[in-house]
Amino acid sequence: MASLAGLLKAAGHTVTGSDENVYPPMSHELEALGIPYQTGFASANLEPRPDVVIVGNAISRGNVELEAVLNQKLRYTSAAAVIQEEFIRGRHSLAVAGTHGKTSMSSLLAWVLESAGLDPAFLIGGVAENFGRSFRLTDSKYFVIEADEYDTAYFDKGPKMWHYLPDTAIVANIEFDHADIYRDAIAYNFAFARFINLIPGNGTLVAGWDSPTVRELAANSFAPVESFAYSPDQPPAPGSAQPRWRAENVRFAPGGTKFVVFHDDAEWGEVESPLAGAFSVRNILAVIAAAESVGADRQRVREGLRTYKSVKRRMEVRGEARGVTVLDDFAHHPTAIRETIAAARQRYPGRRLITVYEPRSYTAQLRQFEDTYQAAFADADEIVLAGLFHPERYAGNAMDPAGLVERWRTAGKTAAYIPAVPDIVRALERTLRPADVVLIMSNGGFGGLHEKLLSALAAQR
Numbered sequence: 001m002a003s004l005a006g007l008l009k010a011a012g013h014t015v016t017g018s019d020e021n022v023y024p025p026m027s028h029e030l031e032a033l034g035i036p037y038q039t040g041f042a043s044a045n046l047e048p049r050p051d052v053v054i055v056g057n058a059i060s061r062g063n064v065e066l067e068a069v070l071n072q073k074l075r076y077t078s079a080a081a082v083i084q085e086e087f088i089r090g091r092h093s094l095a096v097a098g099t100h101g102k103t104s105m106s107s108l109l110a111w112v113l114e115s116a117g118l119d120p121a122f123l124i125g126g127v128a129e130n131f132g133r134s135f136r137l138t139d140s141k142y143f144v145i146e147a148d149e150y151d152t153a154y155f156d157k158g159p160k161m162w163h164y165l166p167d168t169a170i171v172a173n174i175e176f177d178h179a180d181i182y183r184d185a186i187a188y189n190f191a192f193a194r195f196i197n198l199i200p201g202n203g204t205l206v207a208g209w210d211s212p213t214v215r216e217l218a219a220n221s222f223a224p225v226e227s228f229a230y231s232p233d234q235p236p237a238p239g240s241a242q243p244r245w246r247a248e249n250v251r252f253a254p255g256g257t258k259f260v261v262f263h264d265d266a267e268w269g270e271v272e273s274p275l276a277g278a279f280s281v282r283n284i285l286a287v288i289a290a291a292e293s294v295g296a297d298r299q300r301v302r303e304g305l306r307t308y309k310s311v312k313r314r315m316e317v318r319g320e321a322r323g324v325t326v327l328d329d330f331a332h333h334p335t336a337i338r339e340t341i342a343a344a345r346q347r348y349p350g351r352r353l354i355t356v357y358e359p360r361s362y363t364a365q366l367r368q369f370e371d372t373y374q375a376a377f378a379d380a381d382e383i384v385l386a387g388l389f390h391p392e393r394y395a396g397n398a399m400d401p402a403g404l405v406e407r408w409r410t411a412g413k414t415a416a417y418i419p420a421v422p423d424i425v426r427a428l429e430r431t432l433r434p435a436d437v438v439l440i441m442s443n444g445g446f447g448g449l450h451e452k453l454l455s456a457l458a459a460q461r
Contacts, residue, residue: 001056002026003123003134004079006033007087010137018045018065019056023445025127025312029134043068054079060154078153080163083123088143088165091121094290095147095164097195098172098208100336101283105170106146107311109287113142115304116296120144126330129309142294149191151181159191162198168293169199169223170206170286174213175335179366189213199223204293206286209243226293228285230278245285247271252346257281261288269298272306276315277343279336315343318450321457323434325351328450332364332443334372340441341379348437355380356424356449358442360389365399373399374407380439383408384427387419389444421447429456 005015018038038045053076096106107128113120122144123135147161182188207218209229218225228245250259261268291301313330331340359365385401401417408415418424
């Protein structure tokens, strides 16, 4: 929503907004753009009377500001519908979908196309550090969009990605998520099946072959399929063709990753990237395939991969104090957590890794994920699990944090359940040592834990 606000302002509109809680990095971006927003909802926020109200998907009936919109018969619509009609229609849409990695891939794709001289417009759910922002409006025919499978609005329960008119579509992976809006994996997978069905015959589906569900759904694509996969030393899955894009001779190091890219049996070129982890190799392959679909210059694509920075809140170094490095990451699904921990290990070899996790999303707090969480943190040296976010929503189906911590302890891990942020800070400042790495993971603001911890460490004598 903050990115869309900036895009609309760039298009010449006057934009205001309101939300229950606005936190960095998007709060900083809004302030830098001069877009005013109110914290909290009120009918007074609708003065002066707007031409149109864009209702975010977190807003439901009973919200005082929404009720005023309806009572006054103001024109309202969804964010996804505005993006479709105001910015995507008439352009070549490069839509990036999948359960994990959408923001990182979208940011990387936008920068690669920029490096190739294609001047793309884009809208991303995070601040792309190469651009210093999460959106851009240009006259280019290319528009990069993060295609989210979450629902569109209270009056449109279909996923946002169905609105994005994909020409080149990346579907990197599919793994059940968003249990608050999808009743089961069948419903979740159907959302992606329909998204794939929207790609025109002259478009391209870039499909993650490491995901069994993606392989299954890609078989029904009316568009040509450009498959990609990591697992360079593994044979293709039973019944599955060899991926068209693959990585060979992958070399991980603290400073980044190098590997050779092959398309079918032909060498595409060697890639050097500052990114870490196997998931980054997959992201890079997907982006290369998407860039090829629009004819981007290969040498300039490689340069874009080499000079890419990152996205805010994706393995972001928030600071160092007394020799302790504090990282911030948006990871919240068990698979993303596992991959993020592995990437931190690559980037900081030989250092003690302390992970601090806030289960915040609806899916993240479900009891059914406890087994996968137990495995996801296996490579951390120490684990701190924070309290659940609005646990009253779960009607007996919530994760048992204390029980999960006890399972880690039984398996020999050092783990603690510490619900409140101030208590987490006090516990960590007593036990952290120089050269430790603290990886903080949450898809929310986590009560400002990052800065509070850094301040507490800096104040130590």
